[in-house]
Structure formats: C-alpha cells, structure tokens
Amino acid sequence: xxxxxxxxxxxxxxxxxxxxxxxxxxxxxxxxxxxxxxxxxxxxxxxxxxxxxxxxxxxxxxxxxxxxxxxxxxxxxxxxxxxxxxxxxxxxxxxxxxxxxxxxxxxxxxxxxxxxxxxxxxxxxxxxxxxxxxxxxxxxxxxxxx
Numbered sequence: 001x002x003x004x005x006x007x008x009x010x011x012x013x014x015x016x017x018x019x020x021x022x023x024x025x026x027x028x029x030x031x032x033x034x035x036x037x038x039x040x041x042x043x044x045x046x047x048x049x050x051x052x053x054x055x056x057x058x059x060x061x062x063x064x065x066x067x068x069x070x071x072x073x074x075x076x077x078x079x080x081x082x083x084x085x086x087x088x089x090x091x092x093x094x095x096x097x098x099x100x101x102x103x104x105x106x107x108x109x110x111x112x113x114x115x116x117x118x119x120x121x122x123x124x125x126x127x128x129x130x131x132x133x134x135x136x137x138x139x140x141x142x143x144x145x146x
Contacts, residue, residue, distance in 0.1 A: 018071050
C-alpha cells in the first residue's frame with residue numbers, strides 16, 4: 001500500500017513539474033519563439049495585421065508546438081500509462097499541426113480579407129496546450145467506458 005501511494009505521489013509530482021514547464025514556456029515565449037502576433041493580440045486594436053515572413057513564423061510555431069506536444073504526451077503517458085494511447089495522441093497532434101498550419105497559411109497569405117479572430121484562435125491552438133485539456137477527460141471517459 002505504501003509503495004502504491006509513493007508511485008501516485010511521484011506521478012503527481014511529475015505532472016506538476018510538466019505544468020511548471022508549460023508556465024516557463026509561456027513566460028519566456030517572446031524570447032524563445034518568433035511570433036509577431038504575441039504583441040498584436042495583447043491589445044484590443046483595429047490595426048492591420050502585421051506583415052510576417054510565414055516561413056519564419058512557421059518555424060517558431062513548430063518549435064513551440066513541438067515542445068508543448070512533447071510535454072503533453074508526457075502528461076498523458078504519466079496519467080494513463082498506455083503506449084497505444086500515446087501513439088494515437090502523437091498521430092492526432094501531428095494531424096492537428098498540419099491542418100492548423102495550413103489554415104493559418106490560408107488566412108494570412110491567400111485570403112484577401114483575413115479574419116483576425118480566426119487567426120487568433122488558430123494561433124491559440126498552435127501555441128497553447130489546449131489539446132491536452134481536451135484529451136485528458138476524453139481518455140478518462142474512454143478508459144471508464146472500457
């Protein structure tokens with residue numbers, strides 16, 4: 001019984017450490033990643049969207065998404081201890097990145113009248129670990145159902 005409590009406590013500490021790392025990424029986002037929209041979306045303004053080098057923006061988003069994905073997958077594994085779920089999650093994260101990046105490209109580069117709110121939310125899914133917040137309850141439900 002004591003060993004079981006120690007394992008649960010260790011897993012909880014690991015998850016809290018990863019949440020702390022999410023906070024570090026968020027705190028130092030402007031120093032770590034190229035994203036001219038960080039400052040743009042901090043203020044409620046009617047200015048035109050900043051002109052960006054999409055390749056440079058994509059690389060910054062890729063780096064941040066990759067870090068968030070690795071940390072998110074670690075959290076999922078620590079909570080569920082399931083390699084199949086981990087592989088499935090990695091596949092879903094990869095698909096989401098491709099779809100979201102192409103959507104952002106369309107909004108910024110192809111669309112003649114880009115919608116700022118759409119860009120804001122696409123970016124939000126790329127830079128924040130929102131999928132983790134969706135996956136945890138979904139996987140809990142799936143585990144209970146089985």
